[in-house]
Amino acid sequence: MPREGANSCCIEGGVPVKVSRLLLAGALAVSVAGIGFAQSFEFVGAGATFPAPLYLKMFDQYAKEFGVKVNYQAIGSGGGQAQLKGRTVDFGASDVIMTAKDLADAPAEIVHIPTVAGAVVLVSNLPGNPQLRFTGDIIADIFLGKIKNWNDPRIAGINPDVKFPNMNITVVHRSDGSGTTGVFSDYLSKISDEWKTKVGSGTSLSWPVGIGGKGNPGVAGLVKQLPGSFGYVELIYALQNNMSYALLKNKSGNWIKASLATTSTAANVPVPEDVTKLSLTNTDAPEGYPISTFTWLILYKEQNYGNHQKAKVEALLKMIWWMTHDGQKYAEPLSYATLPAPVVKKAEAILKSITFDGKPLLEGGM
Amino acid sequence: MSVLLIAILLSLVLSSRPALVANGFRFLTGSEWDPVTNSFHALPFVFGTLVTSVIALAIATVLSLALAILMGEYFRTGAFASIMRTAVELLAGIPSIVYGFIGLFFLVPAVRVIQIALGVPPFGVGILTSSILLAFMVLPYSASIGREMLMLVPADLKEAALSLGSTRSEMVWKVSLPFSRSGIMGGIFLSLGRALGETMAVTMVIGNSNSITLNLLSPGNTMASLIANEFSEAQGAVYLASLIEIALLLFVISTVINILGKMVINRMVETT
Amino acid sequence: MAGDLARAQGEGAMQTRPSVKRKAQGTDAELRGRLRGDKAFLGGVLAISLIATLPLVLILVFIIVRGASSINWQFLTELPKPMGEAGGGISNAIVGTLILIVLASVISIPLGILAGIFLSESGKSGLGRLTRLSVETLMGVPSIVIGIVAYVWVVRTMGHFSALSGGVALAMIMLPVITLSTEETLLLIPVSLREAALALGVSYPRTVMKVILPAGASGVITGTLLGVARAAGETAPLLFTSFGSPYMEYNILKPVASLPQTIFFYATSPYPEWQTLAWGASFVLLVIVLALNLVTKLVTSRWKIQF
16 A cells, blocks of 8 residues: 555655555555455355256356355255255255255254246157147146057147157156156146145155156156157256247146246245245146246254354345345346246345344345 | 274164164065155165176176286287276276266167067166166276286296197186186176166166066166165155165175175185 | 296297197197187187277267367366356366375275285185175165265264365275275285295285285286276265365365266256266366376386286
């Protein structure tokens, strides 16, 4: 830093003095920013694979603007929950809400904060690659093994202008545990009572029929190679890899093509007090795609544990706030669906409810 | 060393206790694996593991013996030998998932062609496919070690055979191989171990269907790939513990196979 | 004696000499049959080896072809960038993998070789048999299970993820390969070598270090390289131990990135651009394993004794 005295005394007025003042101002600005950067925190998070690319983008951007470093690894929703329980991470990420039993098992109360939304689409491999339509009950019956052939009258019934060959339907499902399966089975459980009792919903299931592929690429790869196959993948995967997928009839009777817009629209429903009770599958929203879901960040409600310090926790909460507000603009370019306004409000409320030594950290608006 | 192993064993047993209690002995006999209703049974996976490992080992043994003889006897020195040797050792370093993708791109369509020719459902994936892929994955261990063993055969022994009028192949067959037999077996056991525990590549081409069938062209599942697939996403104490119980079972089965294998080999050695 | 043997090592000495053919016992036809069988054997070995190597070559070529296009200076020296931004690389994964390999080797190589020596000396004893069984069983434990065990032992104790825990997990994976190949190699060393040294008054430890190990160096090194190669390519055990990191990290008490994890993450992602990067990373991993392979062989070539 230039010495004020030296410059103003030894050089007559005019430019040198202005230069020294400029330098002083510049130095002050740098050191103020430096204080901000000196407070650079590091967080460790783990969990869901589905939002990982978006989180990485968000964390990278946030680090550029605010200097906070985040190490997020996609080890799976279950892994995220387990690490949060073991307190080896600062926050977790999960595509599915933790079960009541798991929440009870945790050392302290855990909250869920929605960040973005996604959808699951049905892909198939038929000669000529026609655009197909399905209803939920037909999908359920195919995956239950009750509809075995593509030329089944029920399929032809809703696809009048498609000529179906006499080909067995090979069901392709996920072999690994996944939030995608969780959403898909949640939807099928709502549509079909038989599915609900025979198979149920969850990230890993006992599938009645079909072969399993590992990850979205595994399912997509198998469907691409196997004529007559029928499987489910994340919308983001289908979009990025130019796969065609079926239209679905939603609860209101409309034929909906899955897209970022229809996914966000699926959340245009009255938001219950407990936002985790909001399930987007088989949504009531008239223009909403019926197999949609939120993904969540999970953390403890009371943040004073381990070696947590107040300033660090505050920085974490501010980052999550940013993710649900300004950060949302990074979602669509990467094929994620943004949160609708009422859900964002709920996220704000949850963030404000997080305490340190019993006292909430975020006050008012940000 | 054995302390380490017993420690691992204990860790596994302790962690799987909730499942041991919940599942009981039905674990070993049932065939349903349903995380939703917490009904866990291991039979399909035990079956898949055993079948794929046995077939893979059979294929790998033939292939690696040929490679070992080629590199340990006929082409011991020279550029070609060095390249072969390094290439085989490199293969041990390819990540499992890369093998899986290659299996998906090449092996699966190839098997599918066979299946279409035979008129069976053309899945492409299945027990046979994963056994073949597995064979290539475990090949480096038995091939490289087999080669080393053959190179350790003392020259005077080999010279003696040749000078008595045997052809080179007879020398290999009657002197080199028997001399290094135990070492080659050791390499094969290493391969077996790897085959039993292989996860990623297998899971990408086995079809992951929890069925028990002798039809090699149909899909199946193995213990190791089950654990790898479901562990990260597993929620719930009984579910997690059941997966660890599968690990425990694999541990036990691996030990049993090793003991039995040794007994069979010793019997063979004694009779020859 | 050594000189004769060395000469006899040459290829020429191994071929059936014409003089031997003429003096052989038995009928001409039988002789011709045996010679045909000899050629057939070589042919068979070559054919089967070809079947074995063709896919191997295919794999290597595939990775090179698919991966080489991603390789540029940026790729090797930059940190990963999020999707949508140009550039970005795997430098932290390269460094991380090297750190993990070093950690794992430091733990497992001495331990493995010692255990191999122990097994070759007292393998028939009760403790020896138990140890060998343990090691063989360890070989068959899925890598993810070893990762879980390392998680419980190291990560839980420390309270956070670290490269150290990843090194421990990888060491457990490397140990059986090193131990068993060392044992098998040493078992084939003629007892005469060992006895000669001992008869000359060399102490037992020096016998091991100066006579037995160098004689078996080739096999021991092969086993070590196989172990390192496997450890370099494992993903599952690192998920819960070294965890991964988007940053460059040299501190072994913190999480580090690794090439197999990067490959897995990119390969299973939705974006075709990232899927291509996965192949590039695979190629880099292969090059690293190759480099380790060559360097080790070069460095230890002077220690070997061929007898």
